[in-house]
Amino acid sequence: MAEHKPKLLIVEDDEGLQAQLKWAYEDFDVTIVGNREDAIAALRAEEPPVVTLDLGLPPDPDGTTEGFKVLDEIMALKPDTKVIVASGHGARESALQAIEHGAYDFYQKPVDIEQLGLIVRRALNLHTIEQENRALAAKAGEGNTVLGGMITSAPEMVKVARTIERVANTNVSVMLLGASGTGKELLARGLHDASDRKSGNFVAINCAAIPENLLESELFGHEKGAFTGAVKTTEGKIEMANGGTLFLDEVGDIPLPLQVKLLRFLQERTIERIGGRSSIAVDTRIVCATHQDLEAMVGDGRFREDLFYRLAEIVVKIPALAERPGDATLLAKAFLKRFANEMNPAVTGFAPDALAAIDGWNWPGNVRELENRVKRAVIMAEGKLVAAEDLDLTEEDEEAANVLNLKSAREKSDRTVIRHALARSEGNISNTAKILGISRPTLYDLLKQYDLQH
Numbered sequence: 001m002a003e004h005k006p007k008l009l010i011v012e013d014d015e016g017l018q019a020q021l022k023w024a025y026e027d028f029d030v031t032i033v034g035n036r037e038d039a040i041a042a043l044r045a046e047e048p049p050v051v052t053l054d055l056g057l058p059p060d061p062d063g064t065t066e067g068f069k070v071l072d073e074i075m076a077l078k079p080d081t082k083v084i085v086a087s088g089h090g091a092r093e094s095a096l097q098a099i100e101h102g103a104y105d106f107y108q109k110p111v112d113i114e115q116l117g118l119i120v121r122r123a124l125n126l127h128t129i130e131q132e133n134r135a136l137a138a139k140a141g142e143g144n145t146v147l148g149g150m151i152t153s154a155p156e157m158v159k160v161a162r163t164i165e166r167v168a169n170t171n172v173s174v175m176l177l178g179a180s181g182t183g184k185e186l187l188a189r190g191l192h193d194a195s196d197r198k199s200g201n202f203v204a205i206n207c208a209a210i211p212e213n214l215l216e217s218e219l220f221g222h223e224k225g226a227f228t229g230a231v232k233t234t235e236g237k238i239e240m241a242n243g244g245t246l247f248l249d250e251v252g253d254i255p256l257p258l259q260v261k262l263l264r265f266l267q268e269r270t271i272e273r274i275g276g277r278s279s280i281a282v283d284t285r286i287v288c289a290t291h292q293d294l295e296a297m298v299g300d301g302r303f304r305e306d307l308f309y310r311l312a313e314i315v316v317k318i319p320a321l322a323e324r325p326g327d328a329t330l331l332a333k334a335f336l337k338r339f340a341n342e343m344n345p346a347v348t349g350f351a352p353d354a355l356a357a358i359d360g361w362n363w364p365g366n367v368r369e370l371e372n373r374v375k376r377a378v379i380m381a382e383g384k385l386v387a388a389e390d391l392d393l394t395e396e397d398e399e400a401a402n403v404l405n406l407k408s409a410r411e412k413s414d415r416t417v418i419r420h421a422l423a424r425s426e427g428n429i430s431n432t433a434k435i436l437g438i439s440r441p442t443l444y445d446l447l448k449q450y451d452l453q454h
Contacts, residue, residue, distance in 0.1 A: 245286075252302075288311050
């Protein structure tokens with residue numbers, strides 16, 4: 001079987017140098033081209049991990065404009081490619097400019113074949129390592145996914161996911177309690193997908209986003225002619241979710257008169273459309289969510305107690321992002337990967353100061369705030385790595401915790417720091433120990449002592 005050789009693309013217009021370079025790399029599968037069009041075609045066809053690029057290409061062989069166009073196109077198409085540039089025209093200035101454009105390294109003409117060979121092989125080794133790291137990171141990411149699509153390494157969220165999975169195949173009503181942006185709809189959809197209703201519709205409605213006078217029609221539907229503008233019979237969300245799941249977000253915003261009608265549906269499993277005279281049997285499971293204190297609303301008469309207990313057969317409290325140490329980093333990496341693919345492929349990761357800023361921020365807007373900041377950062381980033389300033393985060397002045405027991409305070413601090421380090425190193429024990437400045441045996445002891453999952 002023929003030995004598989006790594007690919008090397010040489011972009012050089014000097015025919016004499018082309019021949020010299022071709023035979024200098026017997027351990028590579030070499031492709032040589034002499035202009036921009038052929039270089040980009042070869043990049044697309046061969047996908048070489050390493051490219052050597054002469055900046056002086058036709059039609060500007062005495063300048064660098066054409067060479068920089070090639071470099072920019074390579075970085076746009078395949079930003080992980082290691083490009084090594086050469087120039088005899090203001091060599092150092094051009095080389096530094098090329099590094100700013102994304103080149104890996106440079107060499108000066110006249111070419112020292114042996115020196116260039118060392119640079120090429122070093123670039124190939126780095127490309128191979130980065131490729132392996134990306135594969136390991138992807139695998140680690142899969143290991144941190146629960147309930148279909150939620151990314152977490154926090155025991156608190158794993159517990160939430162396991163609770164939802166256990167009740168998924170029952171018909172009990174589930175109430176999700178959590179601050180805005182904590183992922184309530186994602187969990188509701190995960191519950192639906194884990195249930196025997198997954199072949200039915202998952203229908204979501206935000207009760208706070210719809211005016212009171214329209215909410216009844218949205219939920220229960222209406223008959224033709226029921227009111228001005230009702231030009232046809234329309235199913236409501238409850239009917240649309242027949243055989244599936246209806247997610248009522250911000251259920252605390254349902255007005256009292258409509259609460260009575262919703263309660264009747266939950267008791268009888270039948271509805272009447274607005275303007276209708278007949279009852280319609282509907283098999284719809286209700287999952288609801290709110291950030292409000294419904295028990296307090298029941299106490300002051302703003303929410304019906306009987307409806308509350310019908311909706312809250314199972315109550316699941318979702319922790320805020322700040323209460324899930326390490327999750328912000330995991331989620332940020334997942335968001336960066338998605339947004340980079342969509343909007344800025346040149347971005348490949350976070351700079352250390354950005355990771356520190358993500359770890360240190362309190363995330364008052366929870367996962368939604370994190371997602372929006374990473375999206376902005378990917379758009380604003382000028383290099384391969386997102387910096388802290390791209391995230392537009394400033395250090396918060398954290399008040400000292402009001403804890404009188406020093407042992408409890410230290411344990412809480414240790415847990416938080418260890419989980420941040422685990423997330424930063426994507427679960428690698430050796431790297432986590434290095435970040436924490438302790439030995440691996442000590443880290444294993446701490447993981448066991450604090451019952452931290454790994």
